Amino acid sequence: MDRGRLEAFSDGVFAVAITLLALNLAVAGPGHGHLLRLLGNSWPSLTAFVLSFFMIGIIWVNHHVLIRSIAVVDRTLLFLNLLLLLFVVLIPPATAIVRQYLSGGGENARVAMVLYSAVFLGLSIGFGAIFEWTLHGERRLQPLPPETHWPARLRFAGGGAVYVVAIVVALFSAIAAFILIALTAVYYIAQRTPDDSRGSGRSEETEVL
Amino acid sequence: MDRGRLEAFSDGVFAVAITLLALNLAVAGPGHGHLLRLLGNSWPSLTAFVLSFFMIGIIWVNHHVLIRSIAVVDRTLLFLNLLLLLFVVLIPPATAIVRQYLSGGGENARVAMVLYSAVFLGLSIGFGAIFEWTLHGERRLQPLPPETHWPARLRFAGGGAVYVVAIVVALFSAIAAFILIALTAVYYIAQRTPDDSRGSGRSEETEVL
Amino acid sequence: MDRGRLEAFSDGVFAVAITLLALNLAVAGPGHGHLLRLLGNSWPSLTAFVLSFFMIGIIWVNHHVLIRSIAVVDRTLLFLNLLLLLFVVLIPPATAIVRQYLSGGGENARVAMVLYSAVFLGLSIGFGAIFEWTLHGERRLQPLPPETHWPARLRFAGGGAVYVVAIVVALFSAIAAFILIALTAVYYIAQRTPDDSRGSGRSEETEVL
Amino acid sequence: MDRGRLEAFSDGVFAVAITLLALNLAVAGPGHGHLLRLLGNSWPSLTAFVLSFFMIGIIWVNHHVLIRSIAVVDRTLLFLNLLLLLFVVLIPPATAIVRQYLSGGGENARVAMVLYSAVFLGLSIGFGAIFEWTLHGERRLQPLPPETHWPARLRFAGGGAVYVVAIVVALFSAIAAFILIALTAVYYIAQRTPDDSRGSGRSEETEVL
Numbered sequence: 001m002d003r004g005r006l007e008a009f010s011d012g013v014f015a016v017a018i019t020l021l022a023l024n025l026a027v028a029g030p031g032h033g034h035l036l037r038l039l040g041n042s043w044p045s046l047t048a049f050v051l052s053f054f055m056i057g058i059i060w061v062n063h064h065v066l067i068r069s070i071a072v073v074d075r076t077l078l079f080l081n082l083l084l085l086l087f088v089v090l091i092p093p094a095t096a097i098v099r100q101y102l103s104g105g106g107e108n109a110r111v112a113m114v115l116y117s118a119v120f121l122g123l124s125i126g127f128g129a130i131f132e133w134t135l136h137g138e139r140r141l142q143p144l145p146p147e148t149h150w151p152a153r154l155r156f157a158g159g160g161a162v163y164v165v166a167i168v169v170a171l172f173s174a175i176a177a178f179i180l181i182a183l184t185a186v187y188y189i190a191q192r193t194p195d196d197s198r199g200s201g202r203s204e205e206t207e208v209l
Numbered sequence: 210m211d212r213g214r215l216e217a218f219s220d221g222v223f224a225v226a227i228t229l230l231a232l233n234l235a236v237a238g239p240g241h242g243h244l245l246r247l248l249g250n251s252w253p254s255l256t257a258f259v260l261s262f263f264m265i266g267i268i269w270v271n272h273h274v275l276i277r278s279i280a281v282v283d284r285t286l287l288f289l290n291l292l293l294l295l296f297v298v299l300i301p302p303a304t305a306i307v308r309q310y311l312s313g314g315g316e317n318a319r320v321a322m323v324l325y326s327a328v329f330l331g332l333s334i335g336f337g338a339i340f341e342w343t344l345h346g347e348r349r350l351q352p353l354p355p356e357t358h359w360p361a362r363l364r365f366a367g368g369g370a371v372y373v374v375a376i377v378v379a380l381f382s383a384i385a386a387f388i389l390i391a392l393t394a395v396y397y398i399a400q401r402t403p404d405d406s407r408g409s410g411r412s413e414e415t416e417v418l
Numbered sequence: 419m420d421r422g423r424l425e426a427f428s429d430g431v432f433a434v435a436i437t438l439l440a441l442n443l444a445v446a447g448p449g450h451g452h453l454l455r456l457l458g459n460s461w462p463s464l465t466a467f468v469l470s471f472f473m474i475g476i477i478w479v480n481h482h483v484l485i486r487s488i489a490v491v492d493r494t495l496l497f498l499n500l501l502l503l504l505f506v507v508l509i510p511p512a513t514a515i516v517r518q519y520l521s522g523g524g525e526n527a528r529v530a531m532v533l534y535s536a537v538f539l540g541l542s543i544g545f546g547a548i549f550e551w552t553l554h555g556e557r558r559l560q561p562l563p564p565e566t567h568w569p570a571r572l573r574f575a576g577g578g579a580v581y582v583v584a585i586v587v588a589l590f591s592a593i594a595a596f597i598l599i600a601l602t603a604v605y606y607i608a609q610r611t612p613d614d615s616r617g618s619g620r621s622e623e624t625e626v627l
Numbered sequence: 628m629d630r631g632r633l634e635a636f637s638d639g640v641f642a643v644a645i646t647l648l649a650l651n652l653a654v655a656g657p658g659h660g661h662l663l664r665l666l667g668n669s670w671p672s673l674t675a676f677v678l679s680f681f682m683i684g685i686i687w688v689n690h691h692v693l694i695r696s697i698a699v700v701d702r703t704l705l706f707l708n709l710l711l712l713l714f715v716v717l718i719p720p721a722t723a724i725v726r727q728y729l730s731g732g733g734e735n736a737r738v739a740m741v742l743y744s745a746v747f748l749g750l751s752i753g754f755g756a757i758f759e760w761t762l763h764g765e766r767r768l769q770p771l772p773p774e775t776h777w778p779a780r781l782r783f784a785g786g787g788a789v790y791v792v793a794i795v796v797a798l799f800s801a802i803a804a805f806i807l808i809a810l811t812a813v814y815y816i817a818q819r820t821p822d823d824s825r826g827s828g829r830s831e832e833t834e835v836l
Contacts (some may be wrong), residue, residue: 005216005220007632007635008216008217009220010222011340011639012220012223012224013224013228013431013640014222014227014428014636014639015224015430015636015642016224016434016639016641017228018211018649018716020228020232020643022716025717026727027724029727030727030735032729034738035728035735036738039738039742050713057705058771060636061702063704064705079270082262085266086259089227090231095233100239107245108239111244111248112244112680113241113249119796191708213484214429217429220433221433222437224433225433225434225438225643226437228593229437284479287482288473288475291471294436295471299440301444305444306445306453309444310447316452316453317452317454317458318454320452320457321453378425422633423638423691426635426638427687430638430639430761431642434643435646449730469814489709493688496684500684502681503684504677504680507646507649508652509650510650511649512647515653517656518653519656519657519662522657525663526657526663529661529663533666618828
């Protein structure tokens with residue numbers, strides 16, 4: 001099997017999910033007072049949109065890098081990829097829930113952020129499963145030496161641990177969990193880029209989300 | 210004609226359909242009580258979403274395998290493929306109906322599950338029609354010997370028979386029909402994978418849904 | 419410029435438009451009586467969906483054939499293609515209007531069908547404009563001899579004339595206009611296929627919608 | 628990294644965004660009076676749709692040209708491209724706001740047009756950032772001589788300046804700002820095409836939005 005359709009299908013899902021995020025940004029129609037005030041009140045909505053937009057973007061970049069490292073596409077990979085995409089398509093509804101409940105605060109805001117963090121934990125597990133799959137057999141274009149498997153796994157687990165922490169933090173403060181995930185996004189965007197231009201020796205594919 | 214645009218268009222439809230499934234998962238906004246309770250009550254919705262998500266995923270994998278076996282793309286194939294996609298795009302609205310009516314039980318739940326099963330029967334017939342088309346002329350990259358045509362057709366009919374059974378079961382119990390289709394999905398995901406890694410001699414393309 | 423992105427972008431628009439058609443098929447939720455009766459009442463909706471689905475499918479097939487005949491992609495073509503896609507994305511809202519107003523009959527049903535027919539007339543004009551563009555310069559992979567230009571143009575105009583007739587018919591009978599467009603769709607699907615398998619000498623690209 | 632997935636993902640976002648524009652064009656259902664009158668009243672909606680449709684089309688064409696000029700794809704480019712796409716997906720909700728508020732006039736119409744103009748200013752900045760990125764290192768297939776960098780930057784800044792003017796104009800007259808952006812769209816469509824067929828010596832990639 002070739003990687004082409006796996007990438008085309010995944011890119012389609014990423015593209016639809018990232019565009020649907022903006023679908024509910026439009027404010028209420030005329031008859032609800034000053035548009036300027038409506039827009040001013042929609043900043044939590046806009047903030048949640050921007051965070052989810054860049055999270056999907058980061059996931060897309062990481063997916064790109066991970067799939068590029070793969071030599072063979074079999075049915076196991078197709079279904080592991082499907083598991084990953086399940087969490088991708090859950091981002092827009094989870095974002096809608098955060099958008100509606102975060103600014104209200106209280107228990108509902110905390111529940112919304114636990115849910116939101118859990119979706120990214122699911123994504124992290126999906127990436128870890130695909131990465132684990134690539135470690136066995138001759139599935140990578142450039143096999144990783146066995147002694148690097150555990151360090152690579154730990155780096156993956158570290159990525160997932162951020163979302164476990166975010167879930168725990170969300171139980172106490174929704175805003176703190178939101179900021180933690182936002183900082184994670186900033187870290188991914190900022191850290192990757194220099195690595196890339198330095199042409200560092202670290203194998204890129206092991207740094208996915 | 211080349212397979213490229215047939216696959217690109219189909220992948221686009223699959224990607225949009227699978228992402229739209231999640232569009233209505235978001236719960237009601239603030240003012241409807243505890244979010245935790247709202248989320249708790251949405252488990253039938255979430256279950257229907259997960260089942261339809263993996264069903265579309267399975268159909269995509271099977272479509273991938275079937276189209277890959279084809280040597281020529283003519284207009285008949287384009288329209289047979291269109292017939293198949295007609296049932297793919299019906300999955301999100303059929304899922305929305307199941308989501309709304311399944312947990313209520315009674316006649317409405319049974320009608321919803323008859324409809325849901327009928328969409329998958331339609332998909333099965335669409336796959337059968339494309340497979341039948343591949344058997345004639347020189348349309349396959351690796352022609353199947355004539356003596357394997359009937360066994361292959363029977364395997365296809367067997368796949369479709371599951372959904373006929375699901376329709377009949379749905380007349381008596383909506384939940385039983387739901388479980389039957391869910392077991393079919395699990396069977397497809399589980400059974401395919403070992404086959405694939407064993408590199409079995411059975412020609413893969415004849416095992417589609 | 420290469421044809422690849424023109425096709426990829428167009429296929430994306432076709433795929434999203436054809437999938438969005440089904441978005442509003444879901445019936446009202448619980449509390450609106452028997453689901454079986456709701457589904458029974460939705461047959462005009464379903465009929466309009468099926469017609470628009472196959473019309474978009476036919477347009478996609480014709481677009482495929484027309485673009486394949488083109489040797490160069492310049493900005494004029496990109497904008498003519500955009501004009502064509504404008505009418506493609508208008509099909510879902512036009513279908514929604516037909517779906518809502520056709521079964522009610524009266525003036526509103528006639529207005530809805532005039533609008534629906536006009537969208538297809540617009541598509542026909544868009545195809546004609548692209549075809550006209552291909553006739554000049556060295557824009558076709560296989561140039562058409564000049565003496566075939568007028569017959570080809572007339573065949574195109576003939577296609578568009580069906581929708582002019584549909585508009586006029588719609589002024590008197592919405593149902594008659596709907597049936598006329600449905601018969602046109604059946605004609606396109608049925609007629610093309612034998613042509614194709616006969617491998618007729620007629621140049622395929624000149625037969626687009 | 629290859630350009631393929633960058634283009635595929637971007638094309639997907641463009642295709643979904645341009646098709647979603649038409650999603651809310653459908654008028655209210657039966658029971659709201661004459662359909663003809665409803666359609667007549669929806670012309671501001673239709674005008675805003677057509678303008679945004681062609682703006683996305685122009686942006687897609689320019690994106691096509693800019694990305695085609697690039698030799699290497701690194702993570703910085705992926706995230707700059709993501710920034711550009713952020714503003715692309717904001718076009719449908721911004722259009723929905725214009726559609727709802729423009730015809731009402733007054734302060735709300737002016738606020739709507741400031742917002743709409745600001746989205747295009749954001750796009751212009753996104754294009755400028757990608758262009759700036761291409762000027763450094765060996766990132767272009769055909770490097771621009773250093774003495775052309777500033778003229779090219781000024782041409783980019785000129786494009787963005789139109790939207791700054793549109794924002795200022797919108798503070799006084801929403802309709803005037805709408806017409807200014809519409810004239811910009813007409814200019815882009817009209818001016819590009821002759822350039823292109825003349826095969827002018829000006830490097831095409833530097834003329835993006």
